[in-house]
Every structure is written in structure tokens, then in C-alpha cells.
Amino acid sequence: MSKKPNFLERLTGSSEEETVETEKPKMSSKTAKTQNDDSQWLPDSEGQLTIDVYQTPSHIIIKSTIAGVKPEELDITITNDMVTIRGKREKDEEITTEDYYYQECYWGAFSRSVILPVDIEADRAEAALKNGILTIKLPKVEKVKTKKIKVITD
Numbered sequence: 001m002s003k004k005p006n007f008l009e010r011l012t013g014s015s016e017e018e019t020v021e022t023e024k025p026k027m028s029s030k031t032a033k034t035q036n037d038d039s040q041w042l043p044d045s046e047g048q049l050t051i052d053v054y055q056t057p058s059h060i061i062i063k064s065t066i067a068g069v070k071p072e073e074l075d076i077t078i079t080n081d082m083v084t085i086r087g088k089r090e091k092d093e094e095i096t097t098e099d100y101y102y103q104e105c106y107w108g109a110f111s112r113s114v115i116l117p118v119d120i121e122a123d124r125a126e127a128a129l130k131n132g133i134l135t136i137k138l139p140k141v142e143k144v145k146t147k148k149i150k151v152i153t154d
Helices: 007-012 029-035
Strands: 051-055 059-065 075-078 082-089 108-115 126-130 133-139
Touching (some): 051 108, 059 082
Antiparallel strands (some): 075 082, 126 133
């Protein structure tokens, strides 16, 4: 009868006998750069936000996870057909590349532009940041109903 794998074995795919407790190998800057997208290592690179865009009967809603950014550090611009979100996530401590085991969080400037699927009323747009989630509510322009008019003769 085979032994049921424990949590670590299911997670790593190895058995306890194969697992030896050793210090994790540190990632060299060369390894870190080749394992990640090279653009994030360029000083002037800009990260791109992940977003959800959906509609309700009266609004277009844009949501994005923006943890670690203060509301005053966000710049949201709205034109008649596009929304652009810009900001910067700052590290609160200096860590050398050699000291990282993993480096997956994006630090630095980021932006995202969204072409809107329908016309919106930019003057009535609202944005809120709660628990690291940015929510932008864009009211849709109310459709003008077709009205028939009668032509009068002189």
C-alpha cells in the first residue's frame, strides 16, 4: 500500500526522503535578469497594471490592484474615449539584487491606458481606493431617444 503524499510532497512533487534542508541558493543579478523580463531592469521602464473592465446598465467599471500606492500618488486622466492610470510604487527599503530569492513584485512607475467601449460622462467619473483595489466608475452617456418631428408647410 502506497503512502499518501504530505502537503510538501504534493506542493513540490518530491518525497520527504528526497527533501534535504539546505540554504536556498541566492539569485545572482545575472540569473535574476535572465529569469525575468529584461525591461523591468531598465531604469526608465514602466510597469503595466492588470485591470478588469466591465459594464453595468449605467456605468463602465475599471478595477485594478494597486497595493502600496497612496491615492495622492495616482494620476487618472479621462478623455472622451480613453482612461489612463499612472503612478509609482516605491520600495520602503534598499535590497541588493544578490539578496533576493525571488523578485516578482513590480516597483517603480506604472501606467495603463484603456480605450473605452462606449461614450462616458467624464465630468461625473469617480475613483476610489479601498484595500489596495482602485475602482473607477464611469457613467455611460445616456442614449438620445429618436424623436420624430412633423414637417410644417407654409
